[in-house]
Amino acid sequence: MAGAGTDKTKRWVVQPGPVVILVEPQLGENIGSAARAMANFGLSRLRLVKPREEWPNPQAKKMASGADRILDDAVLYESVEAAIADCTLVLATTARAHDQAKPVIDAAGAAKTMAAPVAAGETVGILFGRERSGLENDEVALADYILTLPVNPAFASLNLAQAVIIVAYEWFKHATAGALPFAMPDRSPPVSKQQLHAFFTMLEHELEKVEFFRPPDKRATMQINLRNIFTRMNPTQQDIRTLHGVVMSLVEGRKGPARGGLLNGDEAALLRTLLAEHGQGRVPNERGPVRGLARLLRRNPTEAERTFWDALMRDKRFIGQGFKRQVPVGPHVTDIVSFPLKAVMELIPVEETDTAVTARAERRAWLTERGYRVIDVEMAEVERDLSAVLSSVAAEIDTVAR
Structure with missing residues (x-):
C-alpha cells in the first residue's frame, strides 16, 4: 500500500x-x-x-x-x-x-x-x-x-x-459518528435471475458430460445443492461472466490441441525447422515476422521440448537458476538460457536439416565468443531417458556455476 x-x-x-x-x-x-x-x-x-x-x-x-x-x-x-x-x-x-x-x-x-x-x-x-x-x-x-x-x-x-x-x-x-472513509464499490450490478439460470444450465450441461451427477437418484439433490452454493454468494453480473469463462476454459482447454498452444507436436516440429533455417529468428527488426515465429514457438513446444522444460522447472537442481525459454541473446533466439549462469541449452531435434546444423554451429560460435557455455540436449535422449539427461545437464551446470 x-x-x-x-x-x-x-x-x-x-x-x-x-x-x-x-x-x-x-x-x-x-x-x-x-x-x-x-x-x-x-x-x-x-x-x-x-x-x-x-x-x-x-x-x-x-x-x-x-x-x-x-x-x-x-x-x-x-x-x-x-x-x-x-x-x-x-x-x-x-x-x-x-x-x-x-x-x-x-x-x-x-x-x-x-x-x-x-x-x-x-x-x-x-x-x-x-x-x-x-x-x-x-x-x-x-x-x-x-x-x-x-x-x-x-x-x-x-x-x-x-x-x-x-x-x-x-x-x-x-x-465522526463512526463513518468509514470508504466502502466496497459496486462495480457490477447484481445478476439477474435469467443470467443466473443460464449459467446453471451451462454448468449442469457440462457436468452431465463428465457424469458428475451420480448416482442418478441423487441428481435432483445435487443440482439443488449446487445452485444454492452460487445463490448464497449473491453474485454480480461480472461474477457470473467470470465463472462462465472459467468453466468454459476448463471444458475446452486452450484453443487448439488440449495440451495447449495453437499447434500440435508435428506442427511445432515443422515450425522449429523453419526457424532453424532462418537462423532462429535472427533478424535485425524485433518485430520481424521470423522473430514473431520464435515467440510462437515458445507457446508451442514439441512434445519432447515440453517434457524436458516441465521436468527442468520441477527439478530442485535447477530452481532459482534463472532459466527462460525462447529468449533473445543478441541477434539469436535461444532455446533455453540462464543469464545469471551465462549458460545456453540447445535443444537438438531428432532430425535436422543441413541448414539448421550450420545455423546452430554459427550460433554456438557467437555465444561462446561472448562467454556463454552452450549445452547440447538431444531430444532423442530426452525421449529415451529423461532422468539421465537431466543429471548430465545438472553436472554441466554445476561446472558452469563453479
Whole structure:
C-alpha cells in the first residue's frame, strides 16, 4: 500500500478536539509516535511537560512519519499545572487505581464526556504519564476524570503511543459518528435471475458430460445443492461472466490441441525447422515476422521440448537458476538460457536439416565468443531417458556455476 494509507493530496482533517498532554516523556521516538497517532485520528494540539530529551528532537520527527505539523506546533511547559491552566476539563490516563474519589471512564466514555465542552469551544486536556511510571498521585489529583482501559490486569502497561491512539480513535469515531472513509464499490450490478439460470444450465450441461451427477437418484439433490452454493454468494453480473469463462476454459482447454498452444507436436516440429533455417529468428527488426515465429514457438513446444522444460522447472537442481525459454541473446533466439549462469541449452531435434546444423554451429560460435557455455540436449535422449539427461545437464551446470 503506497504510504500505508497516507495521501498528501487529500485534505488534512482540521476540527475541534481535546489537547494531548504528555507529562515528562522520556524518548523523542515516543513523542513522534504519539504525534503520528494523533494525526491518524484528527487531533492536532500537543503539549509537552518537561520532555527529558532536548526539544526539538530529530528522532521524534523521524517517528512522526509525516505528522510534522503537530510536532512543529507542540508547546512546552514546565509543570502540569501550567499545561492545564486554560482547561475546563481534564482527564488523567492511568492503568493503576490511585484510590481517589473520581469518576472512572473508558476511552469511549471519555469521548462522550469531552464532546460537549469541545463543541462549546472549551479547552479539554488529556494527561498521559511517563513511559516508565505513568502519572503521579498529585498529577491525577488535578484531573476531573480518570481514564483507564479494560486490559489484562497482569500486563496493563501500554506503550505511550498505543495509549494515545486508543483514546484518539474513540474520540474520532465519536466525532465522526463512526463513518468509514470508504466502502466496497459496486462495480457490477447484481445478476439477474435469467443470467443466473443460464449459467446453471451451462454448468449442469457440462457436468452431465463428465457424469458428475451420480448416482442418478441423487441428481435432483445435487443440482439443488449446487445452485444454492452460487445463490448464497449473491453474485454480480461480472461474477457470473467470470465463472462462465472459467468453466468454459476448463471444458475446452486452450484453443487448439488440449495440451495447449495453437499447434500440435508435428506442427511445432515443422515450425522449429523453419526457424532453424532462418537462423532462429535472427533478424535485425524485433518485430520481424521470423522473430514473431520464435515467440510462437515458445507457446508451442514439441512434445519432447515440453517434457524436458516441465521436468527442468520441477527439478530442485535447477530452481532459482534463472532459466527462460525462447529468449533473445543478441541477434539469436535461444532455446533455453540462464543469464545469471551465462549458460545456453540447445535443444537438438531428432532430425535436422543441413541448414539448421550450420545455423546452430554459427550460433554456438557467437555465444561462446561472448562467454556463454552452450549445452547440447538431444531430444532423442530426452525421449529415451529423461532422468539421465537431466543429471548430465545438472553436472554441466554445476561446472558452469563453479
